[in-house]
Amino acid sequence: ITPEQYNLLRWEKDIEERNRPLTDEELDSMFPQEGYKILEPPPSYVPI
Amino acid sequence: MVTISLGEGNTQLPPEVNRVPYVQNLPFNISSEEMYDIFGKYGAIRQIRIDTNKDTRGTAFVVYEDIYDAKTVIDHLSGFNVANRYLIMLYYQQAKMSKMFDQKKKEDKITKL
Numbered sequence: 001i002t003p004e005q006y007n008l009l010r011w012e013k014d015i016e017e018r019n020r021p022l023t024d025e026e027l028d029s030m031f032p033q034e035g036y037k038i039l040e041p042p043p044s045y046v047p048i
Numbered sequence: 049m050v051t052i053s054l055g056e057g058n059t060q061l062p063p064e065v066n067r068v069p070y071v072q073n074l075p076f077n078i079s080s081e082e083m084y085d086i087f088g089k090y091g092a093i094r095q096i097r098i099d100t101n102k103d104t105r106g107t108a109f110v111v112y113e114d115i116y117d118a119k120t121v122i123d124h125l126s127g128f129n130v131a132n133r134y135l136i137m138l139y140y141q142q143a144k145m146s147k148m149f150d151q152k153k154k155e156d157k158i159t160k161l
Contacts, residue, residue, distance in 0.1 A: 030068070
């Protein structure tokens with residue numbers, strides 16, 4: 001496997017790690033406890 | 049043979065890039081529809097947290113599912129005009145942020161003495 005492919009593999013793992021789905025608990029632990037609340041999406045919202 | 053598919057926009061991402069733009073200078077009583085309309089165009093939103101008291105007023109965290117969407121929205125929406133206020137878009141840096149909140153708690157304690 002060429003160094004260039006190795007780099008691509010390492011980069012892809014990095015992105016996978018940074019893009020792994022976040023659980024609600026992780027979200028709660030990420031943000032300050034007070035001062036913010038979860039904004040409910042409008043019923044019409046459809047994720048693209 | 050190792051086959052590697054290169055996704056779109058696959059440049060190497062600097063470490064501070066993450067999926068949580070921290071938005072400042074929002075109009076105070078912006079509605080959920082407006083928030084999801086402005087930020088939803090760039091990608092699937094995992095969650096939005098909006099301010100609830102006066103010292104966090106006009107700020108919000110918008111968590112995206114995909115890191116490239118977050119990067120695109122920050123590149124595009126910085127300085128965007130909403131109700132003649134210019135949006136400030138930064139990547140949320142948890143370490144810095146928690147330090148700021150700890151300072152506030154200390155100040156509150158001191159004032160209570």
